Amino acid sequence: MATAAELDAPTDPLAAFRSEARDWLAANLPKALAHKDGGLSALEGPHDPTPDEAAWTKAMGDKGWGVPTWPAAYGGGGLSRAEARVLQEEMARIGAWNPIGGMGVMMFGPTLLEYGTEDQKQEHIPRIARNEVRWCQGYSEPGAGSDLASLQMFAEDKGDHYLVNGQKTWTSGGQWADKCFALVRTDKTKKHEGISFLLIDMTSPGVEVKPIRLISGSSPFCETFFTDVKVPKDNLVGREGEGWTIGKRLLQHERSSLSGGGGSAGRMLAGKPLSQVAKEYRGTDAEGRLSDADLRMRLIRHEMDTRAFMLTLRRAALEAKSNSGPSAATSIMKNVGARIIQDRAELGVEIMGMAGLGWEGEGFSEAELAQTRTWLWGKAVSIYGGSSEIQNNIVAKRILGMLDHQ
Template sequence: MADFGGADLDAFRADARAWLEANFPASLGKDPEALQAAAMSPEAPTGDYAVWKERMGAKGWGVPTWPAAYGGGGLSAGEARVLASEMAKIGAVNPIGGMGVGMFGPTLLEYGTEEQKRKYIPDIVTGKVRWCQGFSEPGAGSDLASLQTKAEDKGDHFLVNGSKIWTSGGQYADMIFCLVRTDSSKKHEGISFVVFEMHQPGVEVRPIRLIAGSSPFCETFFTDVKVPKENLIGPLNGGWTVAKRLLQHERSGMGGRQGEGGNRSKADILGVVAKKYVGEDAQGRLADSDLRHRIIANEIDQRALQLTVRRAALESRSNSGPSAATSIMKNANMKVAQDRAELTLEFMGNQGLGWEGANFTAEELTAVRGWLSGKAGSIYGGSNEVQNNIISKRILGLPDHILQH
């Protein structure tokens, strides 16, 4: 669909507003915190949130710009921005997400066969099937291409043996997209990209308990797992190219989502909470002027990042998808988020040191655990150092010998 402006977008805005008014459950808009919690929960949706997810999935607006032929919204970029704006105005969040939307789906649309797209994309669009990622291994993290999980050719199928680590949401996933070694004589050129079911003999998942108390990551073990040949995405031994594209999509998502509208900025929300601990001056402002300055500086960084994400999204339309610039956005987004978490604990003072107990509110405990969880953001999806190397070589064009000194 063409990205028309003016009257065309005005007409779409009216249609989108009417559809949202008729389909977004009013109860969800009354409790934004509960809505965000439901959106982040790994558990199956219930109640009005389940209704909202079903309606958005059926409409295809969870992935508004994906092709309508596979169940997507089929909207132009301009229409998608209008939709995001109208959703923000009523406090609606997109209930369709996860790795299928942010990573595998966009990659499959580029590299998958028509049969594969029709098989997998519709269930991603509706959120029916959950996906996880099988890339990192105990001995292949930053040097991912040294991975050793092996897929042996058995005629009509591959037999997969090996292990993966840091498998986000592996204990909840139905399917996995996985890098496997199909040629041991080559490094990058011996890797293939396959997908297969998690609920089958030979797949074992062990959640890893992290410092923040949660277990979002897992160890995953494969013992004689059968993978049909038709589950190969892209060419045999061509998985490294597919994986690099997928990682660009992942980092694009980590760089922050494009959004418009909304009633309050993060600085507004942070300032209100800070006043509970620091107090106000005679003008009703946060009493600590230095802290006030740093909260606003963090908001400026956040808004600059959002504008950069929006610009990159528009540029990607003519560049066939995300570029190496996603590495900049990934690092920038993590820095902004980590700075905001540090600010929160700072103004909470001693109340920002709680792990558990009646002396701390739920808000304080959440802040502490969120601060701890956020530390991993500079590592997963490619560490800050890996991203800096990508930026140096692929954007700045610095030669390798300079980077080694």
């Protein structure tokens, strides 16, 4: 017969880890940072961290919990998927945010873990896990956007190194990055099979970065020029000619992140509910409902779509943590997320009216000016990371099984 102590014992198999996570977070999260979004984005410039931010980043990096499911041997948390979910729940409970992020985490790291050599993993993964290095992506070129396989940046074999010449464009965060993972051509006689995956130090002689100013007023993207840049052969990931395969795998991770809570959708769908904003700007009727019935219905539909999308993302994220990783279904999520983000921005401007179209000046609040820039920025969401048309092609071919007809 069970004793009283045994009957009172927790039945949750993860109870011990939950207790450990709760105690560690309570001891290490500075109280001033609770419920403050401070995650690193590749599209945001570096800033001098406060003492609290620096301490929190170091604590999470040393613990490996910024990348909880990455192997402990490379500086990750070494947690199971179930333990990672518990950690996420406990962080959300006290308003703790993950200070470890950027392209190294959401795109390059997972790809290197799959395709890199042991030496490459030991060199790069721990520094990503501790947030010590910023990565950027060298994919698109002026003549190779949607048809990425037409890229021409050439890496000439010089024996113990490559000599790289060419240009990349739309290099996200290139002006702030330490390293670049790039697709380069190593064989001009083949299209897809002539592409390789190369790691380039952005401080190398011959690398020049020119930021591109967008209509939103920010300059998160760059033109990047490479002139006789020497790259060691050890910086080749995989084999020569395997870059297209590796590059496509990385894009799956990118699309997963862009549509997920830590990427564009999560950031741009966060904040005050639009229904609350609408009541402040449009007023309510005698029953406390939004006065504009048509707008009320469209807001309800938008909030339903958003809620369903975020729940689907949570399920997809759990599935992606399996051995198979993200799938072509990320193309669906990327397109849906882009539509919802743009719908929210359009609704926000409509709700605020002229106040939602301000660029600068004392006649606008900080939130109103942010709404204008968010609306303009959102126009790019259906383009970067692979345009909506490209995602539709992927869905048609790889999910629906539709083939090109001659």
